[in-house]
Amino acid sequence: MERVTRFGVSLDSELLDRFDKFVKRKGYANRSKAIESIIRDYLIQSEWEMEEKEVAGTITMVYNHEKTDLVDILTDIQHQHRDLVVSSMHVHLDEHNCLEVLATRGKSSDIREIADKLICTKGVKHGKLIITTTGH
Amino acid sequence: MERVTRFGVSLDSELLDRFDKFVKRKGYANRSKAIESIIRDYLIQSEWEMEEKEVAGTITMVYNHEKTDLVDILTDIQHQHRDLVVSSMHVHLDEHNCLEVLATRGKSSDIREIADKLICTKGVKHGKLIITTTGH
Amino acid sequence: MERVTRFGVSLDSELLDRFDKFVKRKGYANRSKAIESIIRDYLIQSEWEMEEKEVAGTITMVYNHEKTDLVDILTDIQHQHRDLVVSSMHVHLDEHNCLEVLATRGKSSDIREIADKLICTKGVKHGKLIITTTGH
Amino acid sequence: MERVTRFGVSLDSELLDRFDKFVKRKGYANRSKAIESIIRDYLIQSEWEMEEKEVAGTITMVYNHEKTDLVDILTDIQHQHRDLVVSSMHVHLDEHNCLEVLATRGKSSDIREIADKLICTKGVKHGKLIITTTGH
Numbered sequence: 001m002e003r004v005t006r007f008g009v010s011l012d013s014e015l016l017d018r019f020d021k022f023v024k025r026k027g028y029a030n031r032s033k034a035i036e037s038i039i040r041d042y043l044i045q046s047e048w049e050m051e052e053k054e055v056a057g058t059i060t061m062v063y064n065h066e067k068t069d070l071v072d073i074l075t076d077i078q079h080q081h082r083d084l085v086v087s088s089m090h091v092h093l094d095e096h097n098c099l100e101v102l103a104t105r106g107k108s109s110d111i112r113e114i115a116d117k118l119i120c121t122k123g124v125k126h127g128k129l130i131i132t133t134t135g136h
Numbered sequence: 137m138e139r140v141t142r143f144g145v146s147l148d149s150e151l152l153d154r155f156d157k158f159v160k161r162k163g164y165a166n167r168s169k170a171i172e173s174i175i176r177d178y179l180i181q182s183e184w185e186m187e188e189k190e191v192a193g194t195i196t197m198v199y200n201h202e203k204t205d206l207v208d209i210l211t212d213i214q215h216q217h218r219d220l221v222v223s224s225m226h227v228h229l230d231e232h233n234c235l236e237v238l239a240t241r242g243k244s245s246d247i248r249e250i251a252d253k254l255i256c257t258k259g260v261k262h263g264k265l266i267i268t269t270t271g272h
Numbered sequence: 273m274e275r276v277t278r279f280g281v282s283l284d285s286e287l288l289d290r291f292d293k294f295v296k297r298k299g300y301a302n303r304s305k306a307i308e309s310i311i312r313d314y315l316i317q318s319e320w321e322m323e324e325k326e327v328a329g330t331i332t333m334v335y336n337h338e339k340t341d342l343v344d345i346l347t348d349i350q351h352q353h354r355d356l357v358v359s360s361m362h363v364h365l366d367e368h369n370c371l372e373v374l375a376t377r378g379k380s381s382d383i384r385e386i387a388d389k390l391i392c393t394k395g396v397k398h399g400k401l402i403i404t405t406t407g408h
Numbered sequence: 409m410e411r412v413t414r415f416g417v418s419l420d421s422e423l424l425d426r427f428d429k430f431v432k433r434k435g436y437a438n439r440s441k442a443i444e445s446i447i448r449d450y451l452i453q454s455e456w457e458m459e460e461k462e463v464a465g466t467i468t469m470v471y472n473h474e475k476t477d478l479v480d481i482l483t484d485i486q487h488q489h490r491d492l493v494v495s496s497m498h499v500h501l502d503e504h505n506c507l508e509v510l511a512t513r514g515k516s517s518d519i520r521e522i523a524d525k526l527i528c529t530k531g532v533k534h535g536k537l538i539i540t541t542t543g544h
Contacts, residue, residue, distance in 0.1 A: 010141070088498045094490070134198070
């Protein structure tokens with residue numbers, strides 16, 4: 001039988017307001033159910049990220065390609081880690097902005113590391129790593 | 137000044153154990169801080185997903201291409217929504233498994249819808265949508 | 273000094289008419305200059321294709337994804353040769369037609385072989401292999 | 409009935425030697441047959457390139473990403489013509505060299521123009537445009 005533990009959480013009130021709207025919008029029975037769902041989702045990601053075995057992953061970035069040296073820096077980082085970066089796809093969103101997504105495979109901690117480097121590069125507006133299974 | 141609200145949460149005990157390990161591993165001060173962080177991250181994604189203005193997004197999937205009709209079904213769904221799907225990139229992970237990532241742009245709710253259709257297709261082992269800004 | 277050899281060529285008259293228009297349109301001085309130019313271009317491709325050392329290449333295909341089993345067959349061929357096919361990119365041209373381009377690397381003769389297999393698959397409307405240098 | 413026209417061609421002798429080896433290697437009956445075959449192939453490409461209706465195309469390039477400003481220039485050209493460039497895929501061949509392939513669609517003459525601009529950029533080692541049908 002499933003055992004349940006009850007504990008207290010302190011949250012910024014303004015954030016809690018936004019979260020309550022999210023809980024309602026998504027149709028969760030209550031806050032606990034919503035928190036359970038997103039924790040479960042987070043742990044899966046996090047546990048994949050700790051795996052020692054080979055994983056696959058995608059790194060999504062949006063950036064302004066006109067920013068001085070930005071494209072060069074991002075390309076350099078990828079070339080240094082070309083054993084991890086299989087290929088990348090680039091979409092020209094508008095005159096200034098690019099959507100770039102990298103397909104990667106390798107040890108999870110290594111992919112995490114290159115993702116952090118890329119996403120933290122000054123000028124990258126948004127970046128996100130998805131670690132996934134290689135399907136085995 | 138930041139106001140804080142305290143409330144109770146009920147969680148499956150086994151999940152809470154795993155979560156506590158995650159909290160420790162990531163170096164959060166306590167459960168509340170960790171929950172605050174992941175809720176914040178989740179809301180950003182969720183609020184982008186509700187945007188009426190144009191967004192960009194990537195959909196990452198892993199699947200076994202030998203599964204009967206699976207590739208056909210996934211290709212059909214993408215063609216029906218080719219106004220949203222700019223292009224896709226495909227990596228052959230091994231004899232059986234594919235990593236596919238789609239670059240999409242359009243109304244957030246529309247991208248959410250096609251992502252759900254693709255990810256829920258029988259045979260898709262893991263799928264994940266990232267909604268991001270077009271950079272404006 | 274450059275030596276020149278003169279020889280006779282027999283060509284289908286209708287094809288020669290079209291070729292003469294091409295020669296004029298492209299601004300070549302005469303037929304010989306045009307033939308020299310395209311032979312030179314062809315030999316470069318052909319000599320790259322004979323290389324024993326590693327080359328890079330792209331395979332461009334247009335096909336109707338609704339054709340029974342076609343997507344499956346093309347995906348199977350690629351998976352069997354996944355040591356050569358780095359990744360592929362897919363654009364949904366319209367409801368029926370796909371543009372797919374594969375990035376490949378490996379021995380030239382092996383890439384030639386998989387290109388022939390793919391391009392000759394029934395239902396592929398047009399296919400073309402470009403062999404290029406890896407830049408060394 | 410097929411009519412045949414005979415005419416004389418002057419070719420650099422060294423190039424003709426290489427061409428004769430090509431003719432033999434490919435198993436053509438004679439020089440005329442080989443020239444007919446490559447002219448036919450060239451005209452198809454060339455006639456597609458003159459089409460006023462929409463075509464699809466891929467542009468394949470190999471370049472050294474470390475060359476000052478090169479990646480910036482190539483990215484700029486693509487952004488200026490983002491109505492033609494659907495997306496691009498990038499493979500890191502080694503520490504220095506990149507294979508990039510662009511999927512394009514639009515008027516053939518426009519695609520030809522951007523291909524020429526990209527391929528002629530100083531530092532691009534090899535570039536090639538393939539114009540193909542959109543499948544209609």
